[in-house]
Amino acid sequence: MQEQENVRMHVVVVTGMSGSGKSVVMDVLEDIGYYCIDNLPPQLIGKFVEICRESENHLQKLAIAADLRSGDMFTDAYRTLLEMKQQADLDVKILYIEAEDEVIIKRYKETRRKHPLDERFGGCLHNAIAYEREQLLRVKGIADYYIETSYFSASQLKEQIREIFLDNSSDSMSIKVTSFGFKYGVSTESDLVFDVRCLPNPYYIPELRHHTGCEKCVQEYVMSFEQSRTLLEKLKDLLDFLIPLYIQEGKSRLVIAFGCTGGKHRSITFTELIGDYLISKGMHVVKQHRDIGKDRP
Structure with missing residues (x-):
């Protein structure tokens, strides 16, 4: 006190x-x-x-x-x-x-x-x-x-x-990075929505099905594919280009959403990785996983 x-x-x-x-x-x-x-x-x-x-x-x-x-x-x-x-x-x-x-x-x-x-x-x-x-x-x-x-x-x-x-212009914007499952509906609050259903699905790997993208085993599987690594780098480049423009135009809040089928593996993996990347760039970031608890055994 x-x-x-x-x-x-x-x-x-x-x-x-x-x-x-x-x-x-x-x-x-x-x-x-x-x-x-x-x-x-x-x-x-x-x-x-x-x-x-x-x-x-x-x-x-x-x-x-x-x-x-x-x-x-x-x-x-x-x-x-x-x-x-x-x-x-x-x-x-x-x-x-x-x-x-x-x-x-x-x-x-x-x-x-x-x-x-x-x-x-x-x-x-x-x-x-x-x-x-x-x-x-x-x-x-x-x-x-x-x-x-x-x-x-x-x-x-x-x-x-x-x-x-x-002190830093990035302090003027708060960024929310969220994951969701398309089967439960698209995230309607989002400014940018990325569909990562094009990537290999850990759901079909029995030992990964009941884990989530918050866990290292799922992240390592998703990112073991070249297309996943390429997409991640392209998304980083895109956000490096877009975010300063949003800040320049006075936008104070940005919501970035990643969607996969159930909202538990691929979307969470990319939410975690992109969220951590933006934090490393000095951004104010909140990560959220909308559907992580749905349909769990």
Whole structure:
């Protein structure tokens, strides 16, 4: 317990101009493991962080998005953020994002959403943007990270956030590798499905029938054939090509499924081998065998 209490909590405060992309940023931070809370009134930031620090869950990574919409709230937030940055048990980073006025106006017109200050300025978007930009100047001045999103696509902004807050880009994606038996139905959650029924079946070897692909004897039999070894290498090459592309496009979860007839021998063998290969490449991988317990004696 004492060791947990000494670990510094990482807090990212996401702020900046409305319409500049805060929601996209928060989606990425949530995907990479931050506990996220959106639209928290600035005067409550300090209290909320304190509650999280005292919780039994011992949150280590917290992200807070705050819209600073009035002078009073802005003053409270600026003072709170300065105090938090001075606390030794907190690692507080402020991420400030903004975009050009015309870009923000275009985004609001395209989405047909109201600016948070729309009613205050009688629907005049230019005045609302000008006021918000002025109010945010002090917080912008103490920001640790600054991103101008005018010419960023959503995927480019996501990639920028991952580069800032991840040591390895592969940390942004969780990969589930699963096996299944076609006789029980195709895995419907999967992004990539590979049918390995083309390979020799250990089921027809009496001494292997009641074992599974988790066991060395079955794996050695399946991989004793040249076509199995060739398929494994081609699958590795394919995934080496595809996974960086998925990460680049902002995909946070990938499900890879291997199917054979009963889901106990060939599919499990390839799930284990490909799962271990991706783990060796530094990926976050979970292996699952959907039908391993079905029809067992």
